[in-house]
Amino acid sequence: MKIVSFFAGAGGLDLGFQKAGFDVIWANEYDKEIWETYEKNHPHTFLDKRSIVDIPANEVPECDGIIGGPPCQSWSEAGSMRGINDKRGQLFYDFIRILEAKQPKFFLAENVSGMLLNRHGEALKNIQELFKNAGVGYELSFQMLNASDFDVPQDRKRVFFVGIRKDLTFNFQFPNPIGKKIALQQAIFDLKDSVVPAKEGNKTNKENCTIANHEYMIGGFSSMFMSRNRVRSWDEQSFTIQAGGRHAPIHPQAPKMKFIEQNVRAFVNGKEDLYRRLSVRECARIQTFPDDFIFHYTHIAAGYKMIGNAVPVNLAKHMALSIKSQIENAEKKIRTRKKTNLELENSLS
Structure with missing residues (x-):
């Protein structure tokens, strides 16, 4: 599956998806301090260097998935906690603008655990509704994960939003913790x-x-x-x-x-x-x-x-593998159902 990446940073999330078998065809990163690192480590991915605010949706390639971690400073428990009222928090809206235009099979958005604080409840509800109603709509799942449960030697809690396009008719199930932790x-x-x-x-x-x-x-x-x-x-x-x-x-x-x-x-x-x-x-x-x-x-x-600022590569890989297998299973069921319906129609004609 082909995916595009926003707020790519150095590309930890991208690398995890690549390791799971996805093709990251296009990425976007505005910070010029990162460009050399991204381009030299992701030589087969085109890097767009504009702010997401300045990118027309029709210039983003057609894709099966959109991934990214919109800037988290405004949601951080250690930061201003102004959330959606902060310009960086509003970049969520541009992420959703692209999502609505491209209508990929899935999206993944990652952010800090501070998003779940009660003071951000109204903004979080608004973001959930925007995700669910983007275009044809998405079945939304979100959960806080600790990277230490997924082959990462670090306590790191982050919230992941995963949306599955409604025509695929399933809700994403988050992977279970691996069990053994790495010291x-x-x-x-x-x-x-x-x-x-x-x-x-x-x-x-x-x-x-x-x-x-x-x-x-x-x-x-x-x-x-x-x-x-x-x-x-x-x-x-x-x-x-x-x-x-x-x-x-x-x-x-x-x-x-x-x-x-x-x-x-x-x-x-x-x-x-x-x-x-x-x-x-x-x-x-x-x-x-x-x-x-x-x-x-x-x-x-x-x-x-x-x-x-990166998503741990191994955590990204576990998320990507889970998304990939669940979409493939859903598409297989859809093909089987269509085949059965066609055979039934032929038998009745």
């Missing part, structure tokens, strides 16, 4: 001795990276960062990989941070040298990007941003 030791232990710090000003140190992007952000830690323990052990899953390098979790080689008082933690005395941020490559591994997926940037912050 940090399995994901990044082999990288622990080959990391390098970024250059002064947190510029890339790529010429000294023996493993691509295996460099970490340098500099101090804010009081907000030091208000919580930021260390997960080797036998645990990572904290959520965020889009800001300064908020990257601490490497599991370090002991858990020491509690001082409410909202105040400290590094263990004598162990301070063990407290470094996870590298760009370690974050990419935790987001389940393969090592041959190279991130291109001048300042290391851009690398963390691309990775932190």
Whole structure:
């Protein structure tokens, strides 16, 4: 099946769908810091570099599916929480505009768990109605998933909306959790001795990276960062990989941070040298990007941003496989029903 991708970022969602057998023929990303990374890692996908607001629907290729993660900052529990009143939140409307015009078999939209907060209830209801009534209409399913349940070594809760065109006559069923979780030791232990710090000003140190992007952000830690323990052990899953390098979790080689008082933690005395941020490559591994997926940037912050904003590749793959199998089963039933009806008509004539 051919799909198009909006708000593609570095393409974690796209790569997951490709691994599940979909053909990502066209993608859209407005952030110029990402273009080189996307194009070099997705050489067979055409990248449209305009804002979705400026893209006429007739310039989007015909497709079987539309996927994307409209910007989540306005819905974030840590952000302004203005939701649909924020211009970034309104980009949902342009996503729906394209959907209504193209009428693909399915769509998938991903966003942060903050969308489910009570204060966004009215906006969420409005978005649900827009999805359901787009064109011929879609059967809508949505659910919050934790990436750690789907072969991703990270606690990361996100909401997925999946719409199935009504003529396919079924409601999408979300995949069940895999069961066994992946720990940090399995994901990044082999990288622990080959990391390098970024250059002064947190510029890339790529010429000294023996493993691509295996460099970490340098500099101090804010009081907000030091208000919580930021260390997960080797036998645990990572904290959520965020889009800001300064908020990257601490490497599991370090002991858990020491509690001082409410909202105040400290590094263990004598162990301070063990407290470094996870590298760009370690974050990419935790987001389940393969090592041959190279991130291109001048300042290391851009690398963390691309990775932190991505949908984990393995989670995307599990979602894609589930969508693919359910659509194929539905289409098989429709063909069988049509064949049976035709045979019945012939027998009666």
